[in-house]
Amino acid sequence: MFGLVDCNNFYASCQRVFEPRLKGKPVVILSNNDGCVIARSNEAKALGIKMGAPAFECEKLFRENHVHIYSSNFALYGDMSSRVMNTLSTFTPSIEIYSIDEAFLKFDGFDSYDLKKYGEKIQKVVTKGTGIPISVGIAPTKTLAKVANKIAKKYPIKTRSSYVIDTEQKRIKALKWTEIDDVWGIGSRYAIKLRNIGVQNAYQFSILSNDWVKKEMSIVGLRIKYELMGNPMLDLEKIQHKKAIATTRSFERLYTQYEDLSERVSAFTAYSSEKLRKQNSHSNLVMVFIRTNYFRKDQPQYSRSIVIKTDYATSSYIELNRCAQIGLKKIYKSGYQYKKAGVILMGISPDSATQLSLFESPNPKHRILMHAMDQLNQSIGSTKVMFAGQSLDRKWKMKQERLSPYFTTKIKDVIKIKLN
């Protein structure tokens, strides 16, 4: 059996752990640059605040309903997430951390356990130990565990936040209850397609013909169908190195000058290459993209990307940035107002399996330099040592007007308790 543990309204819950006054109040978290709503408490959802809604469009709603607004604080959420995951790993040896707020558990050899009760225990221990409320869904496949989790989350009192699908009757009932858009793996496009042929819920999807599903939704759709029928197609995924490492950002203003974009691309490459070195890997493909603001229909639009091959697989910022700058030069066009850019490193291989080039070889000094830089930045605690290509006076700055303290990762932000 598989279990899916999902933290309820994770980012909002993290803020509440350290500010209990937020309990019962509407809370929203905004994306980078304070652009969109990316998380909401139940109270905020009840007000009709939509996921992904632009913040500037919600201002009136926020004001009138005294909504508590926060800029995203990923250092805090990441730390809280590892506390939850550490607690979960005490309940089974088989765990897959699926995202910052979700984990799949596998219960092999738990035949003598009452899994419903076990789920309730997991819920209690995690919530007590971390302050984060969770829901637990258990079923024979990962996709059904997702469904079970939705039921536990929807009916926390009736289910005690733990629901198990362990009979054919329960499976069919749960699928009939699940709207087609809520099935894991069926997004908005497929949902429209399915509704057009009269499929409204997961059960109706599960009895479609295999041929139709395969033809219209590829092998991925067919796998979902089998999973919903109770036949496991997906197992726990092993932790593996990332296949692509990206740093992409929207700018706080529009850029027209090549030099400005060049500085940003240089900084993005520095950050991506740092992530690459952290996972002990090399890359041999650098993709750069730039684009104008596609929301501004009144302005001329331009969007291009390019992939540049490095001479050899490397993790050196100097070599990767050389390629990124070549790419940028090729795709930059003057006369446009640029809103976003990014650098994505691809063709990633572990250090141990790096293929050497016949004619070019890495400069050994780069390796020593990168290592020294990473160590310096690590000891300082943030990226302070930079290359000349990056702006020292940080002309570019992310908008984060409502950032909460870093309660668990910065010593000056740790809560002080007064003892009488």
Next chain:
DNA sequence: TCTGGGGTCCTAGGGCGA
């Protein structure tokens, strides 16, 4: 005026060598 970021997987279609 202001609209996120970072990933994965799959398929179609073209180029190319056997």
Next chain:
DNA sequence: TCTGTCGCCCTAGGACCC
């Protein structure tokens, strides 16, 4: 020598996830 077919590789684009 020419042509058709097959399979592999690569890229672009579409779908999805959180």
